[in-house]
Every structure is written in C-alpha cells, then in structure tokens.
Amino acid sequence: MAKHVCPYWVGYLLSNRLRKLLQGPSRVLGPYVKPDVAVLDVGSAMGFFSIPMARMVGPGGKVVCVDLQPKMLDVLARRAAKAGVSDRIETHVCSSASLCLDGREASFDFALAFAVLHEVPDQARCLGELHRLLKPGATLLLAEPKSRVTTAEFEQTVACAREMGFAVSKRPYIRSARAVLLTTAMT
Numbered sequence: 001m002a003k004h005v006c007p008y009w010v011g012y013l014l015s016n017r018l019r020k021l022l023q024g025p026s027r028v029l030g031p032y033v034k035p036d037v038a039v040l041d042v043g044s045a046m047g048f049f050s051i052p053m054a055r056m057v058g059p060g061g062k063v064v065c066v067d068l069q070p071k072m073l074d075v076l077a078r079r080a081a082k083a084g085v086s087d088r089i090e091t092h093v094c095s096s097a098s099l100c101l102d103g104r105e106a107s108f109d110f111a112l113a114f115a116v117l118h119e120v121p122d123q124a125r126c127l128g129e130l131h132r133l134l135k136p137g138a139t140l141l142l143a144e145p146k147s148r149v150t151t152a153e154f155e156q157t158v159a160c161a162r163e164m165g166f167a168v169s170k171r172p173y174i175r176s177a178r179a180v181l182l183t184t185a186m187t
C-alpha cells in the first residue's frame with residue numbers, strides 16, 4: 001500500500017534549531033557511531049543526522065545515505081561539501097520497494113532509520129534488507145516520531161524487526177520519538 005512520503009520542502013524544516021535541542025545528533029548517535037566505521041542512513045533526507053555522523057566516523061569511515069527523493073540527496077551532497085565531509089559521504093537513490101544496495105551485504109557497522117519506517121510500504125522487506133546489509137553483531141537505531149506513530153504501531157514494527165532476525169538490545173530515550181536499538185547476531 002502506498003504511504004505518505006515526507007515532501008521535499010519538509011527536508012529544510014527537519015534541520016531547525018528546536019530539533020537540534022531535542023534530538024541533537026551527538027547526544028542521539030554519539031554512543032554508537034565511532035571513528036572508522038561504515039554507517040548506513042536510511043531515509044537520510046537532507047542530512048540532519050548524516051553530516052554529523054560523517055564527522056563522527058572521521059576520514060577513515062563512510063556514511064552511505066539512501067533516500068527515495070533525489071532532490072533531498074542533492075541538497076545533502078551540497079551540505080556535505082560545505083561541511084568538508086564529501087570524501088566520506090555516498091548518496092544513493094532507492095525505490096520505495098528496495099534500498100537498492102545489492103552487493104553491499106554484511107558491510108555496515110551501524111544503521112540509522114530515523115522517522116522513515118512509517119513511510120515505507122513494506123516494513124518487513126525493508127527490515128530484512130537492513131538485516132542483510134549489517135555485519136554480524138552490528139546495530140540499527142530505529143526511531144519514529146511520537147506525533148505520527150502510536151505505541152501500538154511502533155511495537156508492531158519492533159515485532160517485525162524481531163521476525164527478521166534482530167534482537168532488541170535497548171530502548172534509548174530520545175525526546176519526541178519512540179526508539180529501539182536492535183542488533184544482529186554475532187555469527
């Protein structure tokens with residue numbers, strides 16, 4: 001079933017000052033994103049989290065940003081150049097049915113899916129893809145806005161993630177969001 005997709009212009013609003021106070025990228029992601037790791041940002045939009053993650057991984061790391069909307073990724077690429085982190089950011093346009101990252105299985109240490117799963121028509125398929133793209137023992141931070149996703153809907157997503165092979169490791173507190181930290185098995 002087709003889902004509402006955040007319009008392109010909303011991408012500009014996602015980087016506002018209030019959000020930086022509520023969901024500051026260093027506070028939200030600092031515990032998980034370390035130097036030299038490979039990170040996947042699904043539904044990255046214009047890079048509210050991707051650009052800070054590119055700073056966190058440093059010159060030896062990589063942040064792969066995937067989004068449905070090429071215009072979001074164009075702005076992200078310009079912002080990355082301005083921030084001096086283009087060398088470690090890759091952008092990929094995907095389809096609503098697939099992340100289109102064939103050949104990159106088991107290559108990411110950490111993935112972020114922030115405020116995107118509720119826009120994805122087939123969550124099971126997307127979570128299955130994410131599971132395959134992550135290395136053994138890797139982590140996915142899944143967060144959804146409280147304003148759009150009820151507790152029951154979020155728990156359905158978490159149950160679906162479990163069915164796809166993820167284990168729940170933690171329920172981190174993120175203001176205005178429902179969040180879960182998921183891990184893949186070590187082997």
Ligand SMILES: C[S@@+](CC[C@H](N)C(=O)[O-])C[C@H]1O[C@@H](n2cnc3c(N)ncnc32)[C@H](O)[C@@H]1O
Pocket residue numbers: 005006014042043044045046048049066067068069072094095096097113114115116119120121
């Ligand atoms: C509400 S925005 C959140 C952006 C960003 N993660 C953040 O928190 O600032 C959702 C983004 O997910 C993208 N999106 C929607 N469906 C998608 C899908 N099936 N695969 C990848 N990206 C998708 C939209 O184009 C939009 O840029």
